[in-house]
Structures are given as C-alpha cells and as structure tokens.
Amino acid sequence: MRSLLHPSCEIKAMSRLWFDARFRSYLWQSLIMLAFLATVTWLTANTLDNLVRRGIQTGFGFLSRPARFPIAEGFLAYDPTNPYLKAFAVGLLNTLYISMIVIVVATAFGFCIGLGRRSLNPLVRGLASCFVETMRNTPLVVQLLFWYALLTIGLPAPRAALEPMPGLFLSLRGLFFPWPIVEGGSGLFGSALLLGSAMALRAFAWQACLGRPKRRSPPLCAGLGGLAILLLGLTVWASDIRISLDQPVLRGFNFTGGATLTPEFMALVVGLVLYTAAFVAEIVRGGIDAVPKGQWEGGRALGLREEHILWLIVVPQALRIIVPPMTSQFLNVVKNTTLALAVGYPDFASVMATTINQTGQAIEGVLILMSVYLAISLSVSTFMNWYNRRMMLVTR
Amino acid sequence: MTTASNLPLEPIADAGDNAVLALRPPARRKAPIAQVLFGTIGNTLLTLATAAILLAAVPRLIQWGILDSIWTATDGSACREASGACWAFLRAKFRQILFGIYPPDQQWRPLLAVTMLFCVILYSLPPRNWDRFLVFLWCIAVACFLVLMQGGVLGLTLVPTAYWGGLPVTLILAVSALGIGFPFGVILALGRRSALPVPRILSVGLIEVIRGLPLVSLLFMSSIMLPIMLPEGLTIDKLARAGVALTIFSAAYLAEVVRGGLQAIPEGQAEAARALGLSWVDTIRQVILPQALQKVIPPLTNTVIVMVKNTALVLVVGLFDLLSSGKAALADPSWPSPFAETYLFIAMIYFVICFGISRYSLYLERRAAAGQVR
Numbered sequence: 001m002r003s004l005l006h007p008s009c010e011i012k013a014m015s016r017l018w019f020d021a022r023f024r025s026y027l028w029q030s031l032i033m034l035a036f037l038a039t040v041t042w043l044t045a046n047t048l049d050n051l052v053r054r055g056i057q058t059g060f061g062f063l064s065r066p067a068r069f070p071i072a073e074g075f076l077a078y079d080p081t082n083p084y085l086k087a088f089a090v091g092l093l094n095t096l097y098i099s100m101i102v103i104v105v106a107t108a109f110g111f112c113i114g115l116g117r118r119s120l121n122p123l124v125r126g127l128a129s130c131f132v133e134t135m136r137n138t139p140l141v142v143q144l145l146f147w148y149a150l151l152t153i154g155l156p157a158p159r160a161a162l163e164p165m166p167g168l169f170l171s172l173r174g175l176f177f178p179w180p181i182v183e184g185g186s187g188l189f190g191s192a193l194l195l196g197s198a199m200a201l202r203a204f205a206w207q208a209c210l211g212r213p214k215r216r217s218p219p220l221c222a223g224l225g226g227l228a229i230l231l232l233g234l235t236v237w238a239s240d241i242r243i244s245l246d247q248p249v250l251r252g253f254n255f256t257g258g259a260t261l262t263p264e265f266m267a268l269v270v271g272l273v274l275y276t277a278a279f280v281a282e283i284v285r286g287g288i289d290a291v292p293k294g295q296w297e298g299g300r301a302l303g304l305r306e307e308h309i310l311w312l313i314v315v316p317q318a319l320r321i322i323v324p325p326m327t328s329q330f331l332n333v334v335k336n337t338t339l340a341l342a343v344g345y346p347d348f349a350s351v352m353a354t355t356i357n358q359t360g361q362a363i364e365g366v367l368i369l370m371s372v373y374l375a376i377s378l379s380v381s382t383f384m385n386w387y388n389r390r391m392m393l394v395t396r
Numbered sequence: 397m398t399t400a401s402n403l404p405l406e407p408i409a410d411a412g413d414n415a416v417l418a419l420r421p422p423a424r425r426k427a428p429i430a431q432v433l434f435g436t437i438g439n440t441l442l443t444l445a446t447a448a449i450l451l452a453a454v455p456r457l458i459q460w461g462i463l464d465s466i467w468t469a470t471d472g473s474a475c476r477e478a479s480g481a482c483w484a485f486l487r488a489k490f491r492q493i494l495f496g497i498y499p500p501d502q503q504w505r506p507l508l509a510v511t512m513l514f515c516v517i518l519y520s521l522p523p524r525n526w527d528r529f530l531v532f533l534w535c536i537a538v539a540c541f542l543v544l545m546q547g548g549v550l551g552l553t554l555v556p557t558a559y560w561g562g563l564p565v566t567l568i569l570a571v572s573a574l575g576i577g578f579p580f581g582v583i584l585a586l587g588r589r590s591a592l593p594v595p596r597i598l599s600v601g602l603i604e605v606i607r608g609l610p611l612v613s614l615l616f617m618s619s620i621m622l623p624i625m626l627p628e629g630l631t632i633d634k635l636a637r638a639g640v641a642l643t644i645f646s647a648a649y650l651a652e653v654v655r656g657g658l659q660a661i662p663e664g665q666a667e668a669a670r671a672l673g674l675s676w677v678d679t680i681r682q683v684i685l686p687q688a689l690q691k692v693i694p695p696l697t698n699t700v701i702v703m704v705k706n707t708a709l710v711l712v713v714g715l716f717d718l719l720s721s722g723k724a725a726l727a728d729p730s731w732p733s734p735f736a737e738t739y740l741f742i743a744m745i746y747f748v749i750c751f752g753i754s755r756y757s758l759y760l761e762r763r764a765a766a767g768q769v770r
Binding site for chain 2: 029
C-alpha cells in the first residue's frame with residue numbers, strides 16, 4: 001500500500017510545481033537566457049575561429065598608426081601622417097557639425113512649412129503640401145545624389161563661375177565667399193568677443209527684452225545692445241587689430257583665398273535640411289491640429305488677432321505635443337548624416353568605412369562606429385527629455 | 397425658454413433620452429478668395445512671394461523638361477547639344493535601370509516576377525481579403541518570385557543573385573525585410589511588455605540598440621561581420637546579408653509600432669481571457685494580438701514606407717537596387733550622363749509606391765474612424 005501511494009504523491013508534488021506560476025516563470029526565463037547565451041557563444045566562437053584561420057590580428061593597436069589617407073575637409077588640422085584616432089576625431093567633428101546645422105535650419109524651415117500647411121492662403125498651403133509630399137515619399141539617398149549632381153554637373157566651371165553677389169562665386173568646385181581675417185591681439189579680441197556675446201545673451205534674456213509685454217522696455221534693451229557694440233568697438237580700437245576681408249580670386253583652374261563650401265557639403269546640408277524640414281513640418285502641423293478648436297474660438301472671442309492667437313495661445317500648447325516626436329526626428333538627422341557616404345563628404349561613418357577597408361580591422365571598426373552613434377543618440381535623447389520635462393504642463 | 401427660442405437650439409443627434417439642447421457654434425463664413433489672398437499686409441506679401449517662386453521656377457522647368465528636351469535619339473550627340481532634359485537617355489536605358497545587369501534575353505523573368513508581386517500587393521489591399529489564404533498566397537508568391545529570378549529549375553537558366561538588379565531587388569528586399577521582420581517585431585514587442593524581467597530586458601536592449609544605430613552601420617556590420625560570425629563552410633551571399641540587416645532594422649521599428657497597439661488594449665481584456673481559463677499563448681493569439689494589430693495598421697503603413705525608402709541604402713554595400721542600377725547606367729560614356737533626369741525618374745518610381753501606400757493608409761484610417769461612429 002505504502003509503495004503504491006508514494007509515486008502518486010510524487011507526481012502530485014511535481015504537477016503542483018509544474019503549475020506553480022513562479023516556478024514556470026523562472027523556467028521560461030532561464031530557457032530564454034540559455035538560448036540567448038548559446039547564440040552569443042556560438043557566434044563568438046565562430047568569430048574567434050574564423051579570425052585565427054584568416055590570420056587577422058585583433059586589438060586597438062592600429063589606432064595610433066598613421067592613417068595614410070587624406071580627408072577632404074575638417075576643422076582640425078589633419079594630414080595623412082596623423083594617426084587613425086585623429087582621423088576619427090576629424091570625421092566625428094564633421095558629423096556633429098553637419099547634424100547641428102541641419103537640426104537648427106531644418107527646425108526653423110520646417111516650422112514655417114508646417115504653419116504654411118495650415119495657412120488660410122491657398123497658394124501657400126498648396127506649395128507647402130506639394131513640398132512635404134514630394135520630400136517624404138522619395139528616399140533621402142536619391143535626393144542627396146540629385147542635389148550633388150545639380151551642384152557638380154549643373155553648375156559652370158570656375159572660369160565661368162556664377163556671381164550672384166559681388167565677391168560670391170558659385171561653380172562646380174563649390175561656393176566661394178570672402179572671409180574676414182583678424183590679425184594681431186587675437187587673445188584679447190577673442191576674450192572681448194566672448195565676454196561681449198555672453199553679456200549680450202544675458203541682456204537679451206533679461207526681463208527688459210524678453211519679459212512680459214508690460215515689463216519690456218525697448219529703450220533699455222537698445223541701450224544694452226549699444227553698450228555691447230561700443231565695448232566691442234573700443235576693444236578693437238585699443239588693441240591695434242587689423243580686420244581685412246580675404247577675397248576669393250580665380251587662379252589657374254580654381255579659386256584661392258576666402259572661404260569655401262564644397263559641393264559635397266552643400267549637397268549634404270541642402271538634402272538633409274529639405275528632407276528633415278518636411279518631417280518637421282508634419283510634426284508641427286500635427287501638433288497644431290491637436291490643440292482643441294475651442295482655443296482658437298476662445299482667442300477670437302477675446303478679440304485677439306489670428307496671428308496673436310497662433311503665437312500666444314496655440315503654439316505654446318502645440319509645443320508640448322511637438323517635442324517628443326521632434327526628439328526622434330533629431331536622432332534621425334544624426335543617423336542620416338551617415339549618408340554622407342553617398343556624396344563623398346568625410347563624416348565619421350565614411351572615415352570609418354575607409355579605415356575598415358584599409359586595415360581590415362572590421363570588428364574594431366564596427367564596434368567603434370556603433371558605440372559612437374549610440375553615444376550621440378543617447379546624449380541627444382537625454383537633452384531632449386530634459387527639455388521635454390521643462391516644457392511639460394505643470395499641474396499642481 | 398422664451399429667450400432660448402430665438403437661438404438656434406436643437407437636440408444633439410444621438411443623445412437619446414437625455415436629449416440636451418445645445419448651442420451650435422456659428423458657422424464660419426467662407427472668406428472670398430480676394431480676401432484670403434490679399435486680406436492683410438502679411439497675407440499679400442506671402443501671396444506675392446509664393447507667386448514669385450512659382451513664376452520663377454515653373455517656366456524654367458517647362459523650358460528644360462518639355463520645350464528644350466530631347467525625347468528621341470539613338471545616341472548622346474543630340475543630348476550634348478541640347479540645353480534641355482535628355483529623356484531619350486531614359487528611353488534607351490530604362491531596361492537597365494529597372495532590371496540592372498540581369499541577362500537581357502532573360503529579362504522577361506524579372507518583369508513577370510515584379511508584375512506578379514504587384515498583383516499580389518494589389519490583391520492584399522482591400523481589408524476583406526485579409527485571411528489565412530492571403531498569408532499562404534504571399535508565401536507562394538515569394539517562392540515563385542525567387543524561382544523565376546534565380547532559375548536553375550524548370551528549364552530556366554541559372555542567374556545568380558550577383559546579376560540581379562533594379563526594381564526586383566528593391567521589392568524583394570522590402571518585402572522580405574517587412575515579412576520576416578514582422579513576426580520578430582511582434583515577439584520583441586511582447587517581450588518588451590512582458591512582466592518577466594529577462595525577456596523584457598533583452599527586448600528593450602535589442603530594440604534600443606538597433607534604433608540608436610544608423611542603418612548604414614547595420615548594413616556594414618552584416619556585410620563585413622556576418623561572414624566572420626558564421627561557421628566555416630556556411631556562406632551567405634551579398635543580397636541575403638543586406639536582407640538580414642534590413643530585417644533586423646525593420647523588426648526593431650515594427651516592434652515599437654506593435655508595442656503602441658499592445659499598450660492601447662485595456663488590461664481587462666487579458667484578465668478576462670485568464671478568467672476564462674485561456675493559456676498565455678491563447679490569450680495573446682486570440683484576444684490581445686487581433687485587437688492590437690487592428691489598432692496599429694495605419695502606423696504600420698508608415699513603417700512600410702520607411703522601409704521601402706530604406707532599401708535604397710543598400711547602395712553603400714554595393715548591391716544593384718533601383719538606385720545603383722541607375723547610377724551604373726549613367727556611367728555609359730556615349731551619353732552625356734543626364735544625372736538629374738535619371739534621379740528624377742528613380743525618385744518618381746519610389747514616389748508612386750510610397751505616395752500610394754500613404755493614400756492607402758489614409759483610406760484605412762477613414763475606414764477605422766467610420767467603424768467608431770455608430
């Protein structure tokens with residue numbers, strides 16, 4: 001009797017365990033974890049195996065070796081004898097520079113287009129809609145290549161360069177324009193400029209300029225601005241600084257002197273700005289549509305003018321809806337700058353692609369590439385989340 | 397009531413027994429066109445600026461695209477002399493742009509394959525066709541597509557994927573990335589919503605890492621690292637590698653869309669299903685997912701558009717999709733390389749597909765909204 005009872009009791013205990021929710025969850029989770037770890041181990045083992053077989057040395061030692069490839073443009077002084085690390089820094093600065101320009105310009109432009117789509121003026125509305133639909137429904141790479149082709153094939157050679165304004169030359173080698181050169185007393189001038197701009201910013205943000213309409217005081221504001229300019233002028237006068245304009249001059253087959261925007265840079269910026277602006281416009285339109293109609297009607301009942309209703313009542317409320325999708329749009333801009341590869345602008349991804357091709361250090365290259373973009377993405381989203389918290393409706 | 401009788405009071409349509417009298421907002425008068433265009437100083441300036449842009453651009457575009465353009469020419473000499481667009485180039489090269497370097501005598505095969513795929517896509521548009529048969533039809537269609545393109549059986553000559561190009565590559569990449577990515581996306585979304593920490597953390601990690609990376613870097617990774625990560629003897633061709641990257645990418649984005657749908661389902665649905673004794677799998681499969689997916693169909697079409705556009709990025713790993721085939725066609729030295737015309741043509745193909753999908757999504761949204769009003 002006892003020997004018969006024993007196994008059934010055991011089955012009961014086991015079935016109780018089997019139907020125990022906590023036990024089951026542990027079981028499932030350990031199975032998933034096991035499968036995940038097994039896959040990772042398998043891939044890593046294969047990789048190590050293949051690396052040994054192909055005789056590929058891994059490690060980050062190559063970073064300090066000379067890069068031996070030129071980079072067409074950048075902010076840091078760079079030549080091919082510099083190490084790879086320096087080349088990465090040049091590429092990274094280019095990526096950040098392009099992203100920043102595109103984010104600022106595309107946000108402003110897209111905001112106008114978005115408002116244009118809700119304009120009462122049918123001409124403006126139609127043009128804005130056409131623009132948005134065209135940009136959103138074609139791939140960005142095709143647009144970039146199109147702009148690049150227009151800027152390199154569509155424009156004349158430097159000898160016959162277009163001159164839309166005196167001193168401004170547009171040719172297939174890029175846009176050339178005069179650039180001020182500051183000589184002497186650079187340290188003093190720089191610090192004065194920095195101090196002056198900081199003061200001007202603070203003054204502008206001060207109640208006198210940006211406060212509530214009643215507190216705003218235009219004379220005081222203008223006075224502050226005048227003082228800043230006067231200080232700047234005094235510094236320039238006091239410290240024998242010579243400021244001259246460096247004019248671009250046609251010499252041989254190309255222009256020298258002045259400052260240049262290369263066709264690659266222009267194609268990338270124009271393409272990214274127009275493409276991003278279309279998406280920003282849709283976000284802005286969505287935000288404005290999401291503000292209840294009653295807000296407009298309330299404003300009208302108070303006798304406000306339409307543009308005052310828009311700027312003082314609707315836009316501040318729309319901003320709360322606009323900010324989160326805008327964050328992902330800004331992240332997209334950073335990610336989309338990698339398409340610089342298609343037009344040949346040396347951003348971080350294309351410097352990395354060249355490096356991988358040259359050294360064969362694929363794993364390290366891809367790892368650096370991914371961690372850099374992840375780091376940028378994370379910092380942009382952290383900043384935008386902070387901004388979002390500031391913009392959020394504070395209730396009680 | 398005496399004062400109210402003068403006002404436009406009427407019962408609100410479906411308030412039932414508790415009919416309330418409500419004041420309708422006054423109808424807005426439609427402003428006359430002259431006032432809309434020139435009513436205020438700001439508006440006049442806007443109108444003039446827009447008109448100036450149109451007047452500057454439209455005649456030039458007509459001059460370039462129609463009046464001065466070359467439509468028929470056998471070689472590039474006529475285009476070299478003309479100042480307008482060289483549409484003759486597209487006439488001469490459209491087979492190369494659409495089908496890449498696929499053997500010319502076999503190009504009826506990609507044509508047939510693409511036509512078949514478009515027919516299946518058209519068949520799947522009306523919501524009443526959404527059933528099990530459609531899934532089956534898609535599997536058959538993709539299999540037929542691959543057999544037609546690859547050949548090697550049924551008396552068709554073998555054409556390796558290295559010779560595929562143009563529209564078929566774009567379409568098969570988009571279809572496979574979305575089709576294979578979707579189930580993975582659903583699994584990732586369920587994992588992210590799971591109460592268990594292990595699947596949740598894994599899903600969140602995967603989704604966020606992939607969404608934080610540019611697609612270009614994923615394409616690089618799969619084209620460079622995938623061959624190293626697989627055991628010896630197992631090779632994977634270029635097209636499949638790009639397909640893997642696009643699939644992973646679309647899975648992460650689809651997962652976020654599906655998660656939106658899952659979050660919109662009230663907790664009570666899952667609780668009721670559990671109370672009825674349904675298992676977890678049945679709860680998800682029969683109660684949660686049908687409702688969640690119904691809700692996210694419009695945003696899903698957005699992801700479809702994004703993925704169709706993203707296939708153009710395979711350019712960076714040297715695959716001949718529509719865009720790269722166009723670039724290859726431009727390399728012919730006997731023509732004056734009409735870049736703008738070619739890119740406009742390619743952009744137009746993408747535009748037709750993507751704009752079509754976005755209009756379709758609007759139709760679906762209106763249909764869903766109509767279902768809400770009873």
